[in-house]
């Protein structure tokens with residue numbers, strides 16, 4: 001309890017939870033956090049690290065996936081390049097065999113035309129054409145052997161065949177006969193004396209290279225392209241018609257010029273961000289590039305992030321909802337318990353407070369038990385154990401209280417002081433038990449004689465007192481008259497004749513406060529005794545007793 005009555009009063013006025021006030025005073029100002037805030041914090045503390053860790057795992061997985069995809073694009077670029085090299089090498093071998101045809105060496109170009117056309121059927125080649133040392137086409141399987149052929153328009157790269165005698169793979173150029181984009185693979189044709197007399201070339205269409213790419217097992221959404229030595233796209237898995245003949249994006253071009261293989265993040269010709277890998281052939285100076293859209297990996301990551309965010313949101317909503325429910329339960333239980341604890345001071349037995357928590361229920365039971373104990377103590381403090389009437393303390397409190405009411409409402413009240421006559425004789429002659437019994441009967445007779453709204457008390461020994469509410473002199477005297485008569489009636493089991501004397505004090509005539517009223521009532525009582533007992537006397541009236 002607070003040592004300062006003012007503080008205690010203040011605590012009492014602070015509402016149902018004022019019980020906590022005492023501690024706050026004892027320990028000084030403390031930081032108070034509501035249960036709801038604490039529980040919501042708990043929910044967040046439990047959920048957020050899990051969310052952060054999950055997000056980290058998703059991000060780490062994304063990085064791994066990115067590395068994996070980079071490796072796979074590199075691997076795929078290498079595989080396609082091997083395939084391309086193999087195809088071109090096979091084509092070169094066929095071309096070299098064709099270059100040794102007797103008809104070429106003997107100069108029978110018409111017969112060679114037939115041989116070449118026949119060879120077309122077994123090759124993926126578009127056409128064969130023969131160029132002499134002056135760069136003129138002398139045979140083209142796209143034209144009859146006697147037809148005139150363009151004297152110019154062949155790619156200068158093919159001149160290298162005559163210079164070095166090596167196989168040459170040209171970049172993309174517009175075929176002088178068809179006017180269509182073409183690639184040529186040329187080998188030397190040696191004459192009888194061992195000099196290079198022609199360059200025999202096979203023409204390839206970009207469709208052939210695109211077809212080669214499409215035969216590869218590319219994961220869904222991926223793309224691949226074949227790039228010539230000038231950085232021009234010569235085959236492409238996606239939108240080949242649109243992009244074949246165009247240069248690759250500058251970033252890739254730069255990388256192709258500087259390294260044989262590698263990877264980079266770049267946007268494709270369509271503007272799609274792709275993880276790109278490239279590999280340049282050691283044989284032909286051509287490259288293969290493969291690309292995996294970043295959205296495949298990032299989309300998966302964003303889907304996972306969205307899933308985590310949604311799950312976290314659901315957990316937070318459920319956790320908060322539970323926290324609010326638990327808070328309500330705890331707070332309502334604490335309020336009920338607090339109300340019950342405050343009601344203890346009234347000294348009335350309580351019923352179990354309405355609590356929703358098992359732990360609070362145990363406290364509630366303890367409070368109920370305490371209330372029963374308090375009620376007993378309270379009853380004992382204010383009641384006479386023998387007669388069960390109120391005792392002196394209760395009587396004084398009642399009179400004090402009623403005097404305040406009467407003053408406010410300009411009413412009246414009367415006090416009757418009663419003392420049994422010759423009661424000692426009962427004790428002496430019939431024993432203490434008989435005396436006790438008689439006192440109990442006297443109490444019941446007093447209660448039966450006054451109004452239910454009046455109050456009777458045993459002041460001690462054989463003395464009783466009565467507070468008559470709203471009583472004036474006349475009604476007080478009538479009541480005293482009835483009491484004297486009732487108490488003088490015989491008592492079962494008691495031989496002695498017992499009567500009672502009564503002193504009456506009417507407020508305000510007989511005194512202004514409790515002390516004066518009691519004193520005057522006692523005086524009147526002794527006046528009644530002096531006037532012969534078994535009668536009553538009004539305070540302030542000189543022994544004007546009325547015999548019953």
Ligand SMILES: Nc1nc2c(ncn2[C@@H]2O[C@H](COP(=O)(O)OP(=O)(O)OP(=O)(O)O)[C@@H](O)[C@H]2O)c(=O)[nH]1
Pocket residue numbers: 386419420421422423424425427431432433434435436439460461462
């Ligand atoms: N049986 C019993 N006797 C009590 C109790 N309390 C007091 N007494 C007795 O009650 C008597 C009261 O004394 P008095 O009032 O002087 O006796 P009285 O015979 O009534 O005398 P008057 O009032 O002058 O008529 C005493 O003998 C006490 O011992 C009680 O609780 N039980």
